Amino acid sequence: MALLEVSGLKTYFKTQEGTLKAVDGIDFNLEKGQAMGLAGESGCGKTTAALSIMKLLPANGYIAGGSINFMGQDMSQVTGDKLRAIRWRDISIIFQGAMNALNPVKRVGDQITEPILLHEKVEEEVAVKRVRELFELVGINPNRIKEYPHEFSGGMRQRVMIAMALACRPKLVICDEPTTALDVMIQAQILQLLKNLQQELELAMIIISHDLSVLAETCELLSIMYAGKIVERSTAVEVFANPQHPYTKGLIGAFPNIKGERRMPQSIAGNPPNLIHAPKGCRFAERCLVAQDVCKVEEPPLVEVLPGHFAACHFVKERR
């Protein structure tokens, strides 16, 4: 059984203009120790999907359908104390711009011991010892646990946040844009750290990013989201080698490649659709270069094109 099974997940938001269907039926499985990338433009629902798994949706958001199964438990049934026990101990999350999420008036060490003491009945010395180990793991001098957040640089604060997410030895870590606010050099350091940690600790990871090249470097599996749906899903190598959906092709083509020839990348014209009044047919039809009449009327299902490679487009051939 997979560690995490998401099937038919729908997450909607109530707004004044109507119901916003931020996530509209997505499925994926994640095994122990696997890293999956979730890619897409801003507003495609990738962060909402992650918040749904953690049950951290804002007050006007709700899960309208589908199921999330984590380690055999149905997450919709888990509430109150039980939910609190799962968060951080089993699943933890590193938020976007996380380095600004540290409390500026508390020592970083204390901020990390707090969840350990809350979740596990251990002595404070044991917790502090673990924090020192965690610091070593993420590449910070353990003697710095007594320092305050302002004494750390951006990259170091991001490391502190990663140490904090790992404090209770979770099985699944969700990283929401872990390197977006960082410099290229620091980004390379953090990505390498995440990859090493994932292999060393056999962590399952969901990495959310709009930057395909970041995911290409860290993830084994890759799902491409567009307007609340997964439009293509496979291993990262397969998606890059053999993209099926026109949107995936567009996204890959939009990246300048420093190792390739020198030419201006192609952009995808237009904007994503309004998710309050989502279009009837394929959601990408309006921006798609190969769209036909059928695309505007009928929504294409996600079908298996090659072994383990799924795509949702009228013009891909289903595997027999």
Added chain:
Amino acid sequence: MVKDIIQVNNLQVWFPVRRGFVESLTSKEQMFVKAVDGVSFNIKEREIFCLVGESGCGKTTTGKAILRLVEPTGGTVKYAGVGLTPAMIKQAASEAVGKKHITKQEAEKNITEGAVSVRVLAKDKMKLLRQKMQIIFQDPYESLNPKQSIYDIVAEPLVVNNLGANESEREKRVQKALDDAGLRPPKDFMWRYPHEVSGGQRQRVGIAGALVLQPAFLVADEPVSMLDVSIRSEILKLMLDLREKKGLTYLFITHDLSVAYVFSDRIGIMYLGKIVELGPTEEVIKGPRHPYTKALISVVPKPDPRMKTDKIILKGERPDPAHIPPGCRFHPRCPFAMEQCKVAEPKPMFVSQEHWVSCWLESGEGKA
């Protein structure tokens, strides 16, 4: 020969570190944050010159110092007076002499060379010159006033500079600028507010605001880094189109080498307030000479998991520009640092006609 439109020579921007009362009494030495510490380059007409570096290396400060949005503390910046008449230059120079900003000889030199020294220009003349030199800011979500309509935002420079005889003429110029920036038809966008348009369109509003004064030179400070990848190249293409149509020259500031690679003509790699390598884009990216450039290129994420390259990941982070290391400022992080690097600062050395590098590993091939 192609004219240089911008000449920057040994530009310095030092910010004094504020001292406490007690410290000032004990008369410790005044410290400076050396954000820009001796930068020299020139930009030819219709060229895209790109400054690349990590955050805090001084690339934005360099751009701002050229426009005098921050005051340079040393060096010279010259703008070949395309937009200013010789009389204007003359008057500016004599005023500067009057205020003892420069000596008479310097003023004369300025005029004979037909260039305006931006650094010593009087404030009101600088305002005139800025009509020819504009800036596009990084974040279109923060740089546009949410309470102003797009018309007001784009018309603001006209109001400030007292241009356009009446409202209808201003409107015409705003429409023209919006049209140039690809917001078509302009009438559909003019009366909207920033929150009613998408991120890419916001950045186009920022560009329209810069274009409305019909500048010849634009500083573009990370104009695409806040945008989704799928629309980045649209904005870059717009900027290339504008260069074709209007003969614009750009100083493009970015931390993203892969964008610089596809977009610029020449690249300058900055580290801790200094340019360490400068040359034609293709040459610098395909044949980097400075260890820092090599490291930067190696860590750019490749959009393909099949491409595995050896990364040179530098340890630690860049040092504080208030405490610049002696010798080569890169030596504490350099994998090839030698004894010499800790003592003496390397001079720029030409490795080909237009490509130079400051590194002791490259010594002995002729001085820059």
